[in-house]
Amino acid sequence: MNDPRILAEAAGLELRHGEHQAVEASSFTVPAGCVVAVIGPNGSGKSTLLAALAGVLEPAAGTVHVLGEPAAERARRTAFVMQSLQFPQGVPLTVRDVVTMGRYPSLGWFGRLRAADRAAVDAAMERMRVTDLAARHLDQLSGGQRQRVYVAQGLAQEHDVLMLDEPVTGLDLVSARTIDDLIHEQPHEGVSVVFTTHDLDEAAAADHVVLMGGRVVASGVPAHVLTEENLERVYGRGALHRPVFGHLDDPAGGPEHR
């Protein structure tokens, strides 16, 4: 099961939070080396699925492999950027402290930062445009700035997979653009990207889409997944003003495919 073209492969995957079944038995594959969007209504299991792919939530049943290994066993090389709301507020950490935490999984003996670690932290802060904020405390930042810091933390980690949970939700144009550019640049640097979103256009611009509705309802290229029929199945009839792709053979009218 080690096909370099496959990023993730799940078989009969079931996910629970305690007694609550969040994702029913799902089997799917997603390709490596590209951008994968996970979309679906509130509570449809997007964050739960991402946590399983990132190796931080054990399957209740079935299996999930990432780049040929059980997801949990290769979590050290998967950068996972959670929703900012899930981070504790009021912790007296600077921006640099938070981004530096991204290096912790790869620190050597005694956990001392080496020049390469500092360089990775500097590069990640620069790329997410938070260098000017390095000495600020986390709770002195706007929501968009904080989100860029969390993404920088993921970026600082040695990684070949980047997973982001709703990375651009609620952000202004500049912050959203910075993160969106990163998402689409990472595959050119050998990094596979998986992110969750509520935005149909964002999903349509990905290379592969996983549609959630309490389980994986569809998985494939955007034109095959974001159809009126599929979207009605998970969002309900008439809930959306328009499908992104009208018919399988007629993707015209959707946004440009990158």
Ligand SMILES: Nc1ncnc2c1ncn2[C@@H]1O[C@H](COP(=O)(O)OP(=O)(O)OP(=O)(O)O)[C@@H](O)[C@H]1O
């Ligand atoms: N820690 C938890 N304990 C119990 N149930 C949970 C927990 N986290 C999520 N759930 C439940 O699991 C289901 C899937 O939640 P999940 O957060 O994965 O959905 P989502 O699609 O990411 O939603 P949203 O778009 O609102 O972020 C929901 O029914 C939710 O209530």
